[in-house]
Every structure is written in C-alpha cells, then in structure tokens.
Amino acid sequence: MAPVPFLLLIEDDDAIRTALELSLSRQGHRVATAASGEDGLLLLKEQRPDLIVLDVMLPGIDGFEVCRRIRRTDQLPIILLTARSDDIDVVVGLESGADDYVVKPVQGRVLDARIRAVLRRGERESTDSATYGSLVIDRAAMTVTKNGLDLQLTPTELRLLLELSRRPGQALSRQQLLRLVWEHDYLGDSRLVDACVQRLRAKVEDVPSSPTLIRTVRGVGYRLDVPA
Amino acid sequence: MAPVPFLLLIEDDDAIRTALELSLSRQGHRVATAASGEDGLLLLKEQRPDLIVLDVMLPGIDGFEVCRRIRRTDQLPIILLTARSDDIDVVVGLESGADDYVVKPVQGRVLDARIRAVLRRGERESTDSATYGSLVIDRAAMTVTKNGLDLQLTPTELRLLLELSRRPGQALSRQQLLRLVWEHDYLGDSRLVDACVQRLRAKVEDVPSSPTLIRTVRGVGYRLDVPA
DNA sequence: GCCCCTGTGACACGTCTGTGACAGTCGGCG
DNA sequence: CGCCGACTGTCACAGACGTGTCACAGGGGC
Numbered sequence: 001m002a003p004v005p006f007l008l009l010i011e012d013d014d015a016i017r018t019a020l021e022l023s024l025s026r027q028g029h030r031v032a033t034a035a036s037g038e039d040g041l042l043l044l045k046e047q048r049p050d051l052i053v054l055d056v057m058l059p060g061i062d063g064f065e066v067c068r069r070i071r072r073t074d075q076l077p078i079i080l081l082t083a084r085s086d087d088i089d090v091v092v093g094l095e096s097g098a099d100d101y102v103v104k105p106v107q108g109r110v111l112d113a114r115i116r117a118v119l120r121r122g123e124r125e126s127t128d129s130a131t132y133g134s135l136v137i138d139r140a141a142m143t144v145t146k147n148g149l150d151l152q153l154t155p156t157e158l159r160l161l162l163e164l165s166r167r168p169g170q171a172l173s174r175q176q177l178l179r180l181v182w183e184h185d186y187l188g189d190s191r192l193v194d195a196c197v198q199r200l201r202a203k204v205e206d207v208p209s210s211p212t213l214i215r216t217v218r219g220v221g222y223r224l225d226v227p228a
Numbered sequence: 229m230a231p232v233p234f235l236l237l238i239e240d241d242d243a244i245r246t247a248l249e250l251s252l253s254r255q256g257h258r259v260a261t262a263a264s265g266e267d268g269l270l271l272l273k274e275q276r277p278d279l280i281v282l283d284v285m286l287p288g289i290d291g292f293e294v295c296r297r298i299r300r301t302d303q304l305p306i307i308l309l310t311a312r313s314d315d316i317d318v319v320v321g322l323e324s325g326a327d328d329y330v331v332k333p334v335q336g337r338v339l340d341a342r343i344r345a346v347l348r349r350g351e352r353e354s355t356d357s358a359t360y361g362s363l364v365i366d367r368a369a370m371t372v373t374k375n376g377l378d379l380q381l382t383p384t385e386l387r388l389l390l391e392l393s394r395r396p397g398q399a400l401s402r403q404q405l406l407r408l409v410w411e412h413d414y415l416g417d418s419r420l421v422d423a424c425v426q427r428l429r430a431k432v433e434d435v436p437s438s439p440t441l442i443r444t445v446r447g448v449g450y451r452l453d454v455p456a
Numbered sequence: 457g458c459c460c461c462t463g464t465g466a467c468a469c470g471t472c473t474g475t476g477a478c479a480g481t482c483g484g485c486g
Numbered sequence: 487c488g489c490c491g492a493c494t495g496t497c498a499c500a501g502a503c504g505t506g507t508c509a510c511a512g513g514g515g516c
Contacts, residue, residue, distance in 0.1 A: 019276035026234060026258070107304050109233065109278050109347065154493060171370040191473085192495060198474065199494095209474090216473070217370050218503080219383025382504055383472095419462085420506060426463060427505095437463090444462070446514075 005119055006030045008049035010040035010066065011081065012058050016104070020053070023108025029115070037061040041069060051119060053111070054098075055081045071097035077118045081106065097180075130165055132213055133227040135204060137165055146204065156181065157200045164214065164224040173221040197222055233347055234258045236277035238268035238294065239309065240286050244332070248281070251336025257343070265289040269297060277304070279343060282326075284310040295326055305346045309334065358393050360441055360454060363432060365393055374432065384409065385428045392442065392452035401449040425450055 007029050011017040014035075021031050032047055034040035037058045044052070052070065056063035067078055080101040099118050102111055128140040136145045144151045144161065153161065163180045164172065172180075174193045182192070201208045215223050235257050239245040242263070249259050260275055262268035265286045272280070280298065284291035295306055305327045327346050330339055357366045364373045370386060372379045381389065391408040392400065402421045406412065410420070429436045443451050 015273060016276075019274070023234070023276055023278075026232065107278050108276060156494070167368075169366075170368040190496075191475095194473065195475085195495075218472075219386075220370055223369060384505070418507075419464095422462065423464085423506075429463095446461070 004028065004030050005051060005115065006047070006049045007032070007051050007053060007115065008040065008043055008047065009033045009053045010035075010037065010058070010063075011053075011055040012036060013055075016055075020106075020108065020111065024112065024115075027108060027112040029112075037063070037066040040066060044070065044074070049076070051077045051079065051115060051122075053079050053081060053115070057083060067097050077122050079111075079114060079118060130168075132165070132168070132224065134206070135213060137161065144204070151203050153200070153203060156196055157203070160196055160200055161204070161224075164222065168224050168226050171217040171220050171223040175221075177221060193221070232256060232258050233279060233343065234275070234277045235260070235279050235281060235343065236268065236271055236275065237261045237281045238263075238265065238286070238291075239281075239283040240264060241283075244283075248334075248336065248339065252340065252343075255336065255340040257340075265291070265294040268294060272298065279305045279307065279347060281307050281309060281339070281343070284308055305349075307339075307342055307346060358396075360393070360396070360452065362434075363441065365389065372432070379431050381428070381431060384424055385431070388424055388428055389432070389452075392450065396452050396454050399445040399448050399451040403449075405449060421449070 005028075007024060009017060009020060009024070009031055011020065011033070012035050017033055017035065021033055024031050032043055032049060034043050037060055040052070040054070054063050054066060058066070061069075063080060063082075067080065070076070070078060077099045078097065080098045081104055082101055083104045099121070100114055102114055129136055129138045131137075134147045138144070139162070142158065144153055144158070159181045160177065163177065177193050181196075197214060198208075201211050201214055205211045205213055212227065213225055215225050217223050233256075235252060237245060237248055237252070237259055239248065239261070240263050245261055245263065249261055252259050260271055260277060262271050265288055268280070268282070282291050282294060286294070289297075291308060291310075295308065298304070298306060307328045307330060308326045309330055309332055311332045327349070328342050330342055357364055357368075359365075362375045366372070367390065372381050372386065372389065387409045388405065391405065400408075405421050409424075425442060426436075429439050429442055433439045433441055441453055443453050445451050
C-alpha cells in the first residue's frame with residue numbers, strides 16, 4: 001500500500017464534504033471527493049483509492065446501494081457515514097458489506113482513527129493466510145488445515161468461515177451472516193445459520209460440543225475467537 | 229502517530245486570546261480564533277475543528293448558550309474557560325454540555341494537558357470498547373472483561389450495561405431503562421430492573437453489596453459511574 | 457420511628473440453541 | 487439422458503439457560 005493512504009470521500013453536503021476533506025488532508029491522507037453516488041462509482045474506477053468514506057444519505061442511489069455495487073466487483077474497505085445513531089443503520093450497513101461505520105457529526109480525528117484501524121485490518125487480511133490456534137486459513141489456496149491436515153470444507157462452510165475470519169473477535173448476528181454468506185434477507189428467522197455453524201464446528205473444533213473457536217453469543221449470533 | 233489537533237478558540241479579550249493562541253501553537257496545535265460567539269459558530273461550520281475552547285464571558289450570546297447551540301447539532305468536545313472559580317459555573321457548564329472546564333487565568337501548558345486529555349477520551353469513546361476502572365466493555369465482540377477475565381453476561385445484562393455505558397455519569401430512571409433495554413413500556417412499576425441490576429452487579433462489581441460502578445440513585449434509578 | 461424504596465433469593469415459565477433426520481437441488485459422470 | 491452422490495435448507499424436538507415475578511428483609515431519608 002502507498003505510504004500515504006488515498007481516500008475517496010463520497011458526501012453530498014458541500015459543507016461537510018469540504019470540512020472532512022480539509023481535516024483528512026491535515027491528518028496526512030490524500031483525498032478525492034465526489035458529491036453523489038454516481039460520481040463516486042466513476043471516480044472509483046479511475047482512481048483506485050485505498051479506502052472509501054461513504055455517506056449513507058445520498059441523492060439518487062443511496063449509500064447502502066453504492067456499498068453493495070462496489071462490493072460486487074471490489075473488496076476495498078468502506079467506511080459508512082450515518083447521520084442517525086440508530087443501531088438499525090449500523091446493522092444494515094455492515095450487512096451491505098461495509099467494514100466500519102461512523103456516526104455523524106464526526107470529528108476529523110475520530111474518522112482518521114477509524115480509517116487507520118480499517119486499513120490496518122486490511123493489511124492483516126491481505127496476507128494470504130490467517131491462523132487461529134491449530135487452524136490455518138489459506139485465502140489464496142482457499143484451503144483450511146487443522147494441525148496440518150487438510151479440512152474438506154463445503155463451499156458454504158468455507159464462505160461462513162471466511163466471513164467470520166474477516167472480523168475476528170467481532171460478534172456477528174444471524175441476520176448479518178445470512179446477508180454476508182447467503183446474500184439474501186430473511187424475514188423470519190431460521191435455523192439455517194445454526195445448522196451450518198454446527199457442521200462447520202464438527203470439522204473445525206477439537207471438541208465440537210464445547211467450541212473454542214466459533215463461539216456462540218447468546219441472543220446475538222456467533223463470533224470467531226482468537227485464542228490467546 | 230498524533231496528527232495535529234485543530235482547535236477553535238473563542239475568546240473576546242484580545243490579550244488573552246492572542247496569548248493562548250501563541251501558547252497553544254507552540255504546544256503543537258493548529259488554532260483558529262474567534263472574538264465572539266457568533267463568529268465562533270460561523271467558523272465552526274466552515275472549519276470543523278477537533279475541539280473548541282470557549283470563554284464563558286462573551287459579549288452577545290454567552291459561552292453557555294454557545295455551548296448549548298453547538299451541542300444541538302454537534303458532539304465535538306468543548307472546554308470552557310471561566311474567570312470565576314465559582315462552583316456554580318462548573319455545574320452550569322457541565323450541564324450545558326461541556327466536556328471540561330478550566331479556570332482563568334490559565335497557563336498554556338495546563339490548557340494543553342486538558343485538551344489532550346479530552347481528545348484522548350474522545351478517541352477512546354469512538355472506538356468499540358470502553359473502560360470503567362477494571363471493567364472493559366467491547367461492543368464489537370459483545371464481551372465484558374474484568375481484570376482481563378471474561379465475564380459471562382447474559383443478553384439482557386449485557387444490553388443493560390451497554391445502555392448505561394452509553395451515558396456514563398447520567399442517571400437513568402427505571403422507565404427509561406425499561407424502554408431502552410426491554411423495549412416496552414410498563415404502566416405499573418416492577419422489580420424487573422432492580423433484579424437485573426442486581427444480577428449485573430454480582431458479576432461486575434468487586435463488592436456487590438457496596439457497588440462503585442453501578443450506583444443507585446434513590447427515587448430515580450441507576451447510574452454508571454466513571455471511577456476517578 | 458415510620459414508611460417507602462431497594463436488595464435479594466427462590467421458582468416456574470419461556471425462549472433460544474444444539475442436534476439429528478429428512479428431503480430437495482445441483483452438478484458430474486457414465 | 488438419467489443416475490448418483492454431495493451439499494444444502496428445513497423441520498421437530500429436547501434440553502439448557504435466561505428471565506420475570508413474588509415475597510420478604512433491610513436500610514435510608516424525612
């Protein structure tokens with residue numbers, strides 16, 4: 001990655017956009033800006049930024065939709081800006097594929113801290129393998145090994161594990177996992193996620209009945225734990 | 229790592245303003261200044277500082293009022309400057325939404341220390357974890373640890389703690405907590421909140437019988453205290 | 457000292473999760 | 487073209503766990 005992070009800021013409000021651009025420049029970033037989702041998507045193709053800061057409330061196609069479109073072709077990190085401190089937005093945001101979200105009004109240095117955190121995480125991820133205890137996930141080869149032995153994961157199991165390992169230590173709700181792994185909304189809940197988690201545990205955990213890697217977060221969902 | 233903090237100093241006395249500006253610049257801050265509340269509010273919109281240092285005694289709209297107006301739309305940190313060491317001012321100031329409070333005459337390096345303290349606090353809060361004494365709340369992982377040991381909180385206990393920690397130092401009534409945590413209104417009162425608080429204390433407090441974190445506010449409800 | 461408020465333990469109910477079985481779907485291969 | 491196997495989604499169920507209620511005791515405030 002370039003020594004100076006290159007950001008694309010998509011925000012329609014002139015005052016906020018200019019202010020954030022100024023602030024982020026002062027924090028040592030290179031910044032490109034766009035005032036609409038359409039412009040943002042175009043600029044994205046031209047300029048290849050390292051990270052996108054994206055307002056949710058945009059005229060025309062909204063931030064969530066922009067997020068989804070970007071995700072269809074690109075994996076670069078996205079930080080959502082949302083006006084409401086509403087948790088619902090947070091959930092929808094992460095489900096649409098964002099890496100982080102920040103509630104407006106936002107201080108420049110807070111945004112900067114989040115940006116750096118996401119970029120750091122990205123660097124870790126871009127390495128081709130991740131290790132969790134005796135488990136090694138090779139993203140390039142798309143293989144998972146336990147104690148050096150190759151695990152035969154099915155496509156869905158693998159996607160589930162990859163999504164969990166994209167955010168190690170972070171609890172993900174069943175809804176979030178459904179969107180991330182299965183890419184569809186459920187209105188009611190189903191045992192689908194549970195069933196897949198169970199199958200994954202059977203292959204991944206040393207003692208599937210008392211899992212140490214894929215932990216249940218009661219009332220929420222699941223979380224991939226990093227062993228100390 | 230520290231990017232240069234950008235401050236807005238609102239102070240009508242020319243001598244003090246110039247002196248503080250000079251001093252703060254020497255401490256490594258970037259400083260914008262305004263000589264009145266009106267100018268300050270305008271500059272705020274344009275420049276988006278990281279923090280505001282605000283004199284209480286201003287011609288026209290006074291500091292408290294400026295503070296309240298800022299708070300209506302913004303959450304950025306505010307440090308109040310006052311000439312009087314009067315305690316009443318402290319109370320009014322903190323009630324109007326200030327984050328800290330410094331009595332004039334103030335040395336530049338003292339103000340600098342306060343500024344850095346407030347900014348640090350802001351950065352901590354902006355991350356997904358919060359610390360109260362030996363207690364660490366990780367909002368992303370949905371875990372709570374005490375002295376590094378993982379506490380097994382139940383979903384409701386966790387929600388209760390999260391809601392309290394969203395407003396540290398603020399007393400919340402049982403009604404408010406019922407709405408926030410249980411999401412339903414009760415007409416009569418019940419011991420429900422008390423019971424949950426008790427269970428939470430049993431896990432969170434060092435000495436549950438004399439709680440230091442989750443304090444009872446008689447006749448009102450409960451409050452999460454930040455240890456000094 | 458009195459009364460109201462709060463802390464506390466027990467208990468029964470309800471919700472959530474893990475689990476095994478089963479059926480539908482899809483792709484590969486003969 | 488059809489069979490077969492693997493994979494996946496659904497369902498039902500049992501058990502664990504968490505939760506709300508109640509009664510009562512203790513204590514602080516007026």
